[in-house]
Amino acid sequence: MPSPNAIILIFDTLRADHLSCYGGQVDTPHFDRLAEHGTLFESAFAAGPATPISHAALYTGQYPSENGVTGQYLQLPENVPVMAEWLQKRGYDTYGITGPAKMGSDWGYDRGFNSMFETYYDLGKRPSKKYFKKVVSDRLVARDFIQTMIKGGRSYTSLKFNVLCEKIRNDLTHPFFALCNVLPTHLPYDPPRPYKKQRCSNYSRPRWFFLEYLLNTSGDINNSEIRLDRIRRIEDGEGIGQFLANPDWLNNSEIELLQRWYEASVKYADDIFGRFLEFYERELIEDTILIVTADHGEQLGEKDIWEHSHYLFDETIQVPLLIAGPRVPTGVRRGDLASLIDIFDTVCDLCDLETPNTTSGESLFSDDQREKVFMEYGERDQQEFAQNSNHGRYLDTEQLREFSAGRKGVRTDEYKFVMSSIDEEKLYRIPGEELIEDPEDDMLDKFRKDIKTILGDEFGRWPEGDPSEFELSNEVEKNLRDLGYI
Known part of the structure; x- marks a missing residue:
């Protein structure tokens, strides 16, 4: 049989527990329908709490401490095979659509893609002369412009899906691999009116x-x-x-209002995905693997935290994961643990391709099932974090110490153990992440050894310098500013 196509859709900042197929209170019939077409993983987790960390882990099939991307403003390693490059060298036509610039071409995330659509470069800022030239010359951009002027919404989600569908119909040769990141549930939680x-x-x-x-x-x-x-x-x-x-x-x-706006964003994400799902069901389902996930979730006030990038709590680390297409069991719900580092091996398995010996994941459809998932991020320089981060500048000395710490964690079905670069250790009971006040030493020793074996001793780094130090283009800096990073 011909090799199947593969599509990965990454809904940036989408929490699994808000989808109705995961028991969430937002009615998401299109995500639910995809679950009926394929397999839903109830306990899937990112390898880190931020966009670059999670994407690098997914692209390489390696944990952050292995590939070196333990924070932002770090290059995707050139000496490690990445998924798009691996498939490209095996005859796949490859196409990518970025979300935040943090996972764009400036940091090497275009490697292996024959072409890539980056809104901040391809369209320019809104409004601008470059953008309006695109409105006049490109019917998809014109349609998006009209819809935005009437209903609002700033995430380009509808445009990205339209661009992806047109690219698949008209330009990509079989077999193809496409990856697309969309931002409807990312701050500023601003779906159409x-x-x-x-x-x-x-x-x-x-x-x-x-x-x-x-x-x-x-x-x-x-x-x-x-x-x-x-x-x-x-x-x-x-x-x-x-x-x-x-x-x-x-x-x-105020917290409830922001939570409601996040829910509104989830509903919008489902509706827009529904249009793509109709295209997939009509034209691709027989010969195309579709993987839908998120790079991380979002703290919405729980545990006194907002947004992501901080700590390793389930609200940020647990992600939706749905897979459909050839050779994928239909209508199945899996309760075993899964990690985003398993996606590389899973795509190779479903496409009947060998997997590089550099990955640390395994196919989610192999006979083996995970008993643990691991996650981590690097430590920040406290002074840089205080001076140059929207998050750090308001924190007192003790808070800076806490929020600047690097962390490594291991999670099972029953426990989560987290250790930090400031010599703090915490053991939580799952579900609910209830802190265990007096854990047994033998249990802590076991989890410490697990982390050391898989993630090593070093916490890595998370650069937080002034963006001007990184020679960012005006387009990239505006993109990061619009998303609240700088």
């Missing part, structure tokens, strides 16, 4: 989105307890550090 209105009926805004731009307003809310200026500071990333420094900076009504 009908979705926000559905989740928050007392929120009002101008009838058309372009009026918000002209009037320099983003709406109002009929609730005296909600301070919209604080909501906006969370959305632009500046307020994250203020919340981390003092969780009382947001009151319960």
Whole structure:
């Protein structure tokens, strides 16, 4: 039989526990339908809590301490095979669509892709002369522009899916490998206006989105307890550090509003995915593997944390993972543990290709099942973190020490053990991540040995310097600023 195609869709910052197929309260019929077509993994986990860390692990099939990407502003290693490159050398036509610039060409994440679509480079900023030239010359961009002017939404999600479908129909030769990152559930939690209105009926805004731009307003809310200026500071990333420094900076009504807007973003993600799923069911399902996942989740106030990149709690580390297509069991729910580092081996297995001897994962459809998953991230320089990060600048000395620490963790079905670069160790009971106050020494010794064997002793680094030190282009810097990173 001809080799199957393979598509990986990464919904950046999507929490598994918000999808209805995972028991979540947001009705997501299209993710549910994909689960019926294939296999759903109930306990899948990222190898790290941030975009570059997680993507590098998925691309290489290696843990962060193995590939060296333990933080941001770090190059994807050139001496390690990556998935797109591996498939390209075995006859696959390869195509990529980036999300945040942190997993774009500036840090080597274009390696192995014959071509790549990066909105911040290919379209330019909105508005700009370059962008409007694209609006005039490209019907997909024109359609996205009109929809945005009417309904709002800033994530380019609909455009990316349209670009991907057109590329598959017209340009990619079989077999092909495509990877696409979309951002509908990433801060600033700003799906098109009908979705926000559905989740928050007392929120009002101008009838058309372009009026918000002209009037320099983003709406109002009929609730005296909600301070919209604080909501906006969370959305632009500046307020994250203020919340981390003092969780009382947001009151319960404000936290609930942001949670509702995240839910609205999840609903939008499902609807847009539904359009792609129809295309997949109509034209690709017989000869194309489809993998849907996320690079990490999101803390939404739980444990007094907002956003991701901090700690190794399940809200950030657990991700959805659904796989469909040739040779994939249909209508199956798997309760065993899975890691994103297993994706490389799984794609090779399903495509009947050999796997490089550099990966640390294994095919999710092999006879072996995981008993543990591992996760980690590097330590930050406290001074850099305080001076150059939206998150670090509001923290006091002890908080800086805590949030700058690197961490390594191992999780089983019953426990999670986390050790840090500041010599803290914590053991949690699963589910619920209840802290065990007086754990047995033998159990701690076992988990320490597990971590040392798989992840080593070193915590790696997480550069947090001034973006100007990294010679970022204007387009990349704006992209990272829009997403609240700088």
